[in-house]
Amino acid sequence: MKALVTGGAGFIGSHLVDYLVEQGLDVVVVDDLSMGDLKNIHHQDHVDVYIEDVRNKEFIQQLLQREKPDYIYFLAAIASVADSIERPAETHSINHTAVFDMLEYIRKTELPIKKFLFTSSAAVYGNLPELPKKEDSRVDPLSPYAIDKYSTERFVLAYGNLYDLPTVCVRFFNVYGPGQNPSSPYSGVLSILTECFDKNKAFTLYGDGKQTRDFVYIDDVIQALWLITTSKTKHEVFNVANGHETSLNSIIHIYEKIAHKRIKIQKCDYRIGDVKRSVANINKLTKLGYTTKWTLEDGLNSYWGGI
Numbered sequence: 001m002k003a004l005v006t007g008g009a010g011f012i013g014s015h016l017v018d019y020l021v022e023q024g025l026d027v028v029v030v031d032d033l034s035m036g037d038l039k040n041i042h043h044q045d046h047v048d049v050y051i052e053d054v055r056n057k058e059f060i061q062q063l064l065q066r067e068k069p070d071y072i073y074f075l076a077a078i079a080s081v082a083d084s085i086e087r088p089a090e091t092h093s094i095n096h097t098a099v100f101d102m103l104e105y106i107r108k109t110e111l112p113i114k115k116f117l118f119t120s121s122a123a124v125y126g127n128l129p130e131l132p133k134k135e136d137s138r139v140d141p142l143s144p145y146a147i148d149k150y151s152t153e154r155f156v157l158a159y160g161n162l163y164d165l166p167t168v169c170v171r172f173f174n175v176y177g178p179g180q181n182p183s184s185p186y187s188g189v190l191s192i193l194t195e196c197f198d199k200n201k202a203f204t205l206y207g208d209g210k211q212t213r214d215f216v217y218i219d220d221v222i223q224a225l226w227l228i229t230t231s232k233t234k235h236e237v238f239n240v241a242n243g244h245e246t247s248l249n250s251i252i253h254i255y256e257k258i259a260h261k262r263i264k265i266q267k268c269d270y271r272i273g274d275v276k277r278s279v280a281n282i283n284k285l286t287k288l289g290y291t292t293k294w295t296l297e298d299g300l301n302s303y304w305g306g307i
């Protein structure tokens with residue numbers, strides 16, 4: 001069995017690659033290393049890495065013909081709401097067009113695949129008041145990022161229906177854990193916070209800290225992706241989350257206890273496009289056999305312990 005993971009040198013992608021290799025798969029990675037790092041790739045014997053932009057259509061088409069992957073995981077993306085507001089055309093070309101082009105090629109050439117998994121985001125739900133978010137809750141994509149994720153989901157699912165392709169989408173909530181790159185201002189807040197604790201730097205808090213997120217540890221995310229891969233899913237969406245709502249203020253408090261340090265906080269205005277509250281209903285995933293193995297405390301302890 002062979003899997004193609006776009007964005008496979010990134011945070012979530014590289015954990016997925018490790019897991020797939022452990023399951024006995026050969027893996028092909030396409031990553032332009034814009035956020036990823038070759039250091040994240042282990043098991044070199046079972047992984048072929050191509051440093052390439054997913055927008056390179058000719059390259060992708062040749063790769064698909066040559067490698068004929070059974071499973072395709074589309075994780076390559078510019079994974080930031082704020083970034084998409086600053087450079088919408090570029091994020092659109094990666095977060096939407098590159099996925100669409102691959103799907104269209106698979107359809108045209110009738111490439112035999114066992115699963116095409118597109119990674120979407122909780123961003124599609126926007127700021128609507130219903131909580132927790134269910135997969136069939138109303139959506140309100142507010143940023144170019146969220147609009148791209150949602151429209152791409154719709155293509156992925158519609159192509160699944162129209163052409164009987166085994167497509168599925170996941171909506172990631174806030175994934176965290178070892179290997180998350182803290183170097184960009186748009187990096188995940190827990191990677192930034194961890195670095196601040198580690199290097200005794202001040203943490204910039206956007207807003208009053210009352211905004212909430214559903215933080216899910218990377219190992220649980222990989223568990224979810226594999227369950228979805230190996231289950232009989234069809235043209236549907238799954239939330240991937242922990243199912244608990246935590247405010248940034250609480251997180252800081254929990255982390256201070258774990259790290260046995262106080263952190264200096266610099267307060268700033270809310271970030272444009274920021275979601276106020278976010279938490280998922282994960283019943284759909286639970287029905288596939290998913291159980292969250294990592295509480296926030298355990299996850300943060302493990303993350304901090306590995307620093």
Ligand code: UD2
Pocket residue numbers: 079080081121122123124172173174175185186187188189190192204205206207211213248270271274275278
């Ligand atoms: C996450 C995803 C994003 C998208 C979105 C959907 C990450 C990195 N991003 O964005 O891709 O799926 O969810 O809603 O997972 N914050 C600070 N200080 C910092 C950094 C962040 O206060 O230095 C705040 C930020 O303003 C936000 C919260 O922390 O209120 C979480 O920020 P984030 O960038 O980790 O994730 P989010 O939810 O904006």
